[in-house]
Amino acid sequence: MDETIVVVGGALLSDGRLLAARRSAPPELAGRWELPGGKVEAGEAPEAALVRELREELGVVTEAVERVPGEWPLRAPYVLRVWTARLLPGSDDPEPLEDHDELRWLTPDEIWDVDWLDQDVPAVRATLPHWATGTGTGTGTATETETASASASADGHRGERRP
Numbered sequence: 001m002d003e004t005i006v007v008v009g010g011a012l013l014s015d016g017r018l019l020a021a022r023r024s025a026p027p028e029l030a031g032r033w034e035l036p037g038g039k040v041e042a043g044e045a046p047e048a049a050l051v052r053e054l055r056e057e058l059g060v061v062t063e064a065v066e067r068v069p070g071e072w073p074l075r076a077p078y079v080l081r082v083w084t085a086r087l088l089p090g091s092d093d094p095e096p097l098e099d100h101d102e103l104r105w106l107t108p109d110e111i112w113d114v115d116w117l118d119q120d121v122p123a124v125r126a127t128l129p130h131w132a133t134g135t136g137t138g139t140g141t142a143t144e145t146e147t148a149s150a151s152a153s154a155d156g157h158r159g160e161r162r163p
């Protein structure tokens with residue numbers, strides 16, 4: 001019964017802010033906020049799935065930066081895994097093209113201002129220590145994206161008010 005299907009969620013970071021997306025469907029999820037992404041297809045690498053989903057849903061050109069450790073159960077057979085991601089130079093700004101009807105760039109202080117899907121709360125919390133390494137300006141170079149040592153930065157939990 002090991003038939004899990006991975007849903008990749010993108011912690012898209014830019015200028016120290018995280019992109020949150022409000023779902024427009026299905027009805028039981030509509031109005032709640034999530035990390036944009038979607039299901040990994042058969043034979044597809046999760047990082048490739050993330051880049052594809054962010055292009056389809058938001059019209060952006062991105063790269064996956066680093067895996068956020070952990071795995072969060074969704075409705076069976078789905079599990080959520082999260083990667084930080086950054087906009088590549090020249091990418092358009094994200095727009096809610098499909099699955100979403102509103103987007104917000106959140107600072108760490110604003111992270112709990114939106115009504116995240118329940119199952120996303122621990123995943124979003126887990127991204128916080130990665131904001132320093134995952135933050136791209138959209139014009140940066142690869143060297144700024146993969147400095148694992150910064151992932152333990154002391155301010156990684158700033159703004160966290162949720163239990």
Ligand SMILES: Nc1nc2c([nH]c(=O)n2[C@H]2C[C@H](O)[C@@H](COP(=O)(O)OP(=O)(O)OP(=O)(O)O)O2)c(=O)[nH]1
Pocket residue numbers: 007008009029034035036037038039040053074075078080099117119120
């Ligand atoms: N993308 C995404 N999906 C999430 C999150 N949290 C969560 O419960 N889900 C659920 C919603 C959906 O039931 C499922 C992902 O479906 P999806 O509709 O985003 O994926 P998809 O684009 O590949 O879907 P499809 O229309 O091609 O079937 O996981 C999240 O943070 N990001």
